[in-house]
Amino acid sequence: MPSPLKGLRASGAERDGVSEFTTERLSIYLRCLAQLEAAGTETVSSARLAECFHLNSAQIRKDLACIGELGIRGVGYRVASLREHIARTLGIDRTRPVVIFGAGNLGTALADHRGFNENGFSVVALFDDDPAKTGTSTRNGVAIHPVERLREIVERERVEIGIIAVPASAAHIVCDLLAGAGIPAILNFAPVQLELRDGVVIKCVDLRIDLESLSFALRSAGRS
Amino acid sequence: MPSPLKGLRASGAERDGVSEFTTERLSIYLRCLAQLEAAGTETVSSARLAECFHLNSAQIRKDLACIGELGIRGVGYRVASLREHIARTLGIDRTRPVVIFGAGNLGTALADHRGFNENGFSVVALFDDDPAKTGTSTRNGVAIHPVERLREIVERERVEIGIIAVPASAAHIVCDLLAGAGIPAILNFAPVQLELRDGVVIKCVDLRIDLESLSFALRSAGRS
DNA sequence: GCATGTGAATGGATTCACAGCT
DNA sequence: AGCTGTGAATCCATTCACATGC
Numbered sequence: 001m002p003s004p005l006k007g008l009r010a011s012g013a014e015r016d017g018v019s020e021f022t023t024e025r026l027s028i029y030l031r032c033l034a035q036l037e038a039a040g041t042e043t044v045s046s047a048r049l050a051e052c053f054h055l056n057s058a059q060i061r062k063d064l065a066c067i068g069e070l071g072i073r074g075v076g077y078r079v080a081s082l083r084e085h086i087a088r089t090l091g092i093d094r095t096r097p098v099v100i101f102g103a104g105n106l107g108t109a110l111a112d113h114r115g116f117n118e119n120g121f122s123v124v125a126l127f128d129d130d131p132a133k134t135g136t137s138t139r140n141g142v143a144i145h146p147v148e149r150l151r152e153i154v155e156r157e158r159v160e161i162g163i164i165a166v167p168a169s170a171a172h173i174v175c176d177l178l179a180g181a182g183i184p185a186i187l188n189f190a191p192v193q194l195e196l197r198d199g200v201v202i203k204c205v206d207l208r209i210d211l212e213s214l215s216f217a218l219r220s221a222g223r224s
Numbered sequence: 225m226p227s228p229l230k231g232l233r234a235s236g237a238e239r240d241g242v243s244e245f246t247t248e249r250l251s252i253y254l255r256c257l258a259q260l261e262a263a264g265t266e267t268v269s270s271a272r273l274a275e276c277f278h279l280n281s282a283q284i285r286k287d288l289a290c291i292g293e294l295g296i297r298g299v300g301y302r303v304a305s306l307r308e309h310i311a312r313t314l315g316i317d318r319t320r321p322v323v324i325f326g327a328g329n330l331g332t333a334l335a336d337h338r339g340f341n342e343n344g345f346s347v348v349a350l351f352d353d354d355p356a357k358t359g360t361s362t363r364n365g366v367a368i369h370p371v372e373r374l375r376e377i378v379e380r381e382r383v384e385i386g387i388i389a390v391p392a393s394a395a396h397i398v399c400d401l402l403a404g405a406g407i408p409a410i411l412n413f414a415p416v417q418l419e420l421r422d423g424v425v426i427k428c429v430d431l432r433i434d435l436e437s438l439s440f441a442l443r444s445a446g447r448s
Numbered sequence: 449g450c451a452t453g454t455g456a457a458t459g460g461a462t463t464c465a466c467a468g469c470t
Numbered sequence: 471a472g473c474t475g476t477g478a479a480t481c482c483a484t485t486c487a488c489a490t491g492c
Contacts, residue, residue, distance in 0.1 A: 015444055022461095030436075045472085054417075054420070058475095074470040076473065089443075091440055096442075105333035161438055161439070184442060184445070201445070207334075207337070211411065213244065213251070215315040215316050215320060218320075220239055280484070280486090282484080295451075296452075297450080297491045297492050
């Protein structure tokens with residue numbers, strides 16, 4: 001069984017021979033390629049990309065070879081077409097609607113977050129069970145709905161990604177709700193281990209763990 | 225060179241033979257042990273812990289063996305003392321002051337975030353260069369200061385951890401400011417590759433990458 | 449008997465090094 | 471000459487399996 005550690009990995013998802021590590025690096029390359037393209041660069045070599053990220057150039061070539069033969073020997077990679085190809089591979093060549101459950105500090109911040117509302121993603125609704133919040137909307141105009149409207153909105157907007165931004169105690173129930181409404185991918189910010197389910201990909205982001213990891217590094221560096 | 229991928233890893237920090245993977249799992253065990261202790265459980269076996277996280281029990285024993293011989297053969301681990309030991313190892317047996325740079329949606333949400341204000345961490349100040357924000361404070365009362373006060377507050381409060389919650393374009397400068405003020409550990413939420421520096425541990429959280437990874441999983445599962 | 453701690457085996461990710469194309 | 475794509479080698483995390491101690 002692959003370790004469900006670190007927030008990575010989950011159930012059911014095929015990866016077509018592309019590991020999670022490679023996928024995450026593809027995202028990074030994509031961002032860099034967008035910058036290069038904006039700067040008018042036409043081609044780039046794996047060695048040049050490697051410098052930017054302190055990575056080995058062979059790794060970059062392997063990662064890119066995973067998703068097709070894209071380079072030209074003696075030349076490098078064509079920036080524009082590589083960027084497009086990666087975007088297509090990651091499935092962000094069109095816009096996926098996202099809903100967020102939990103309209104607390106974190107949920108509303110994420111709803112208005114730039115990175116969640118451009119280039120492939122768009123937050124279409126927030127949900128919360130607090131009647132004082134429902135009916136209102138965030139600074140950027142994302143509406144907060146009551147739980148009952150979840151299924152309707154998910155179906156109407158064809159929502160594929162749900163974000164859990166509720167306290168730990170409510171996370172399991174919310175996960176059931178999202179999965180029950182037919183959402184196939186979930187990003188979980190609650191500090192709990194959600195159980196895997198068939199046909200639903202779950203990825204966890206655990207900010208406490210990141211902080212604790214820094215704390216550990218301080219301690220072992222004798223800085224503490 | 226260790227890969228600075230995925231937000232993990234960074235410069236200079238010794239890890240005493242404890243890998244980043246192990247460290248992150250220790251955080252998870254810690255949380256589980258706290259629950260077991262609250263429930264009055266006295267001892268727990270690696271097999272029992274393994275069930276909770278869909279991990280292999282040998283892995284848990286190896287992780288725990290890394291930080292000392294803590295188990296009792298034939299019995300298991302004493303919940304209370306193991307919890308304390310892990311907390312000490314992670315350096316969260318005392319409270320570390322944290323500052324956040326960037327008082328936008330994300331920065332203020334993090335400042336008020338529960339997980340950042342209990343059991344070892346406390347957000348003591350926000351900083352922003354927008355004069356309209358400085359002088360005010362968050363819902364939970366974390367004050368927003370102008371940049372000029374950074375060094376003074378870092379020294380007075382002995383701040384050890386800085387969080388970057390500004391747009392990508394400002395991240396490098398802010399990183400310089402934090403490092404310059406003597407902060408030895410940085411958690412970066414901006415989507416940029418910060419350059420490594422001696423004596424500063426940097427960890428990145430890149431929420432876009434997490435979303436894109438979900439998108440990829442959807443696409444490969446044929447769900448898209 | 450039961451559960452830890454750990455050497456050995458496995459599996460996967462990274463790096464090396466070079467053949468092959470432009 | 472320059473740079474990709476890739477088998478071989480290496481490194482590291484995970485898992486197995488068992489000797490060791492309670």
